[in-house]
Amino acid sequence: MGSLELIVEKHTERIHHGLEVLPTLKHGLPAGLGNKRWTGELILATYEQALTGELPMNGLEYKTGNSGGGFDVLGWKSHDGVAKVDEDQVDLSISLNKRGEGKKIEIPLPIYGGGMSFGSISLNFMIARARAAKKLETYTSTGEGGYPDQIVPYRDHVITQVATGMFGVREETIQYAPIVEFKYAQGAKPGLGGHLLADKVTSEVAKMRESSMFTSLYSPFPFHSVYSVEDHKKHVDWIKTVNPRALISVKVSTPTDVDMVAIGSYYAGANIIHIDGGYGGTGAAPEIAKKNIAMPVEYAIPKVHEYLVSEGVRDKITLIASGGIRTADDVAKAIALGADGCVVATAEAVAVGCTHCGNCERGRGCQVGITTTDPELSQFIDPAWGEKRIVNLFNAWSKRLRIILAEFGLASVRELRGRKDLLVRYK
């Protein structure tokens, strides 16, 4: 084995070992790890769940962060006196197509993977996510960076994203997809479009995106072909013409009129309205956007849910929430606020070693091989290892979801939807 291989092997082993040891707290809680949203404990608890597939037993906080608002100030009402149901009998499945026509798709847990594009993340991590989606019988999304050949074997579990740059959007990638996701906006940079920094546009990324190497790539905002719901309907028709089997998901951010956007999407033929709040992840975004533009998803979910109920179409469209879903408790709270399920991406990155340090866009990219196109760093994530970690994480989350539902006597996660009465607020 050459020196380079040995170096990669050495660091891969050390990182994997660290991910096992750190959650034991044998060496204490690292002082520099985490922040208000992803606290050090939450990161370690995610490592632990990704390792074991079980909820942490050593007292690590695995339910909430410390942001002082949103999910972090919501808890569960006492369930004293409620007749429990058997946890093993709790059904976590949700339907992604509630319309009378089209392919019926159900996923066995109310979670699928969010879009993270090739170029912003490494190919190995992308493959790991696709493998995990297949194993869990759920989905992952390509993001807007093209559809690498290596994920074609998992295409029954891969959502093709169509965003404004149209990178990688081709007839065959639309035809592969059981679900096509229109990304109108992204919570972490609402109204601003995407930007892949020049350093990350390697020859492979440039080839995939049909562009030039080491040149910044922009996904302009907005779709210049869509300035109304009617225009959006034309988009849906276009996809339906190319792939009549595909379900349509519409990913939007959370402006004041997000409820109107949702109803418009429904009438344009969407099966899924996916609202993405500002506290979610991204490869690189201006800090001013993440903190200040559009409302957090915790506030947008009830707004959309209640409006769809009042319009009488709530049971005909699936409402998916993302943008700051960190834990199983966040998933359950989002559902209690009115979502059908959640899209998760950052937690998958944390499962394979992300520290939420935010240096994704700096230099060679992520130091543990997640958000990077660096050939050496990318090797730290072996797809099979990554798959196992992500599957374990969601297995642990499923256990926690079952506990929550069983304690409230709910036999199905569908019964939790809109049950704000089961939540309490903390000051």
Next chain:
Amino acid sequence: MQETGYRRFKIESKPAPHAYPIPNKFDVSARKVRLAGMLLHEAFEYKFKKEVVLSRPCIYGVFGGRFGGFKPIKQKCVGCMRCVQEYPHIMRVKPSDEYKRLGDSFWTPEMVYTIWNEAATGKIPVKGMGYKGAFGGEGFDGIWTDMSEIVRPTRDGVYGREYISTSVDIGRKPVHVNFEKLDHTPTTLEVPVPIILDELPAGTESDDVSIAVDRAAEQVGTLRVTGKGDHSQANLPIVDEKQIGEYKQTPRILEFDAQEQGLLDKLLSDFGSTILIGRLPLKEDTSSMVSELVHRGVHGVHLYADYHGWDYSKEPRHISAALKDTHQQLVREGVRDQITIIASGGITLAEHVPKAIICGADLVGIDTTVPVALQSEFHGETQNRENCGLKPRKIDPAWGTQRLVNLMSVWHDQLIEILSAMGMRDVRRLRGDIGRSMMDSELREQSFKGIAWAA
């Protein structure tokens, strides 16, 4: 030859690195005995292959010095934590004590770092992964700006942002055309950004600092408020009754203490064509005082809170709330469009500019941010206007000028980010447009309605 035709407004930034060393954000250290043991262990494990044994767990070069982990190069640490992940029994990374001590009860270390870096680079702060701070909060932190899913001012993506106007007019605008006075055109002054440099906090001004502030204001094309009575082009002097007679020519714009009885009338009579801005502290009765000033003919008001953004009411309100109060009162009276409101106090980060404008200001004045950008030192609390805990350091005026130009450039760029996300072409449309914002307190009550408080 003068350039003709349309010119996109852009503030040119250039690197102006920190003149004084800044604290390392992270403190990285190794347990040396364990490190030595590990090196020995790896030497055997990898059969003394030097490049493998000495391959370090840092891609930023923290261990790239001669002594590797024994003497880490702390200033290179970005807190990625990979060294801790690989060697949790050896490595320690924590926010440095020096970093944690930065600022005061209002200025967090993160805010100080942000301003320093904006002034040094002129580049918008960009980071990966998600937001890392607190959820909402009080004051400006409790306001989110709106966005539009399908509208953007231009059709050419990020390159088109320059088409968004950030100009504002300072002065009094007539509400109707008076055909008998068509020769009396209203006097207004246009500044290309809705930001002026307010009077520097007491004790933070040296001659060099003053030169830097003047030149930066001039370069950007904005104004600098000064109590020194200097009449240069970029200056907006604060005048008192005694100084009125010193003016040989009619100044184009003046600020005055609007609490001083009779001063407005005297200024109106002596300087008929000057734009007169009444300076007032924000407190309980500010709305009625402004209303009275409008009716007496003032052209604008400069409302100020303390340097932490709290007004001077008995129960202090955040400047965002106090501004809304005054703005809405003037709207109700039908006189809001006649005058200009400048707001200052606690406007310390780029996002505070659009938020203050949403709350009713036409433009803002920045104060403590200026000495912070110039690397003044924190010596206690910065809240008090008379006794601000910022102490200036010796600077090169050219360096100081560039730091402030960079700051204005990057704030301008960020204002455009916010406006473009909202689908707005003109910052003037943002004024008082509360409907294009979202308040944490209101959303919380709407969305969490029906959720009981925990016992």
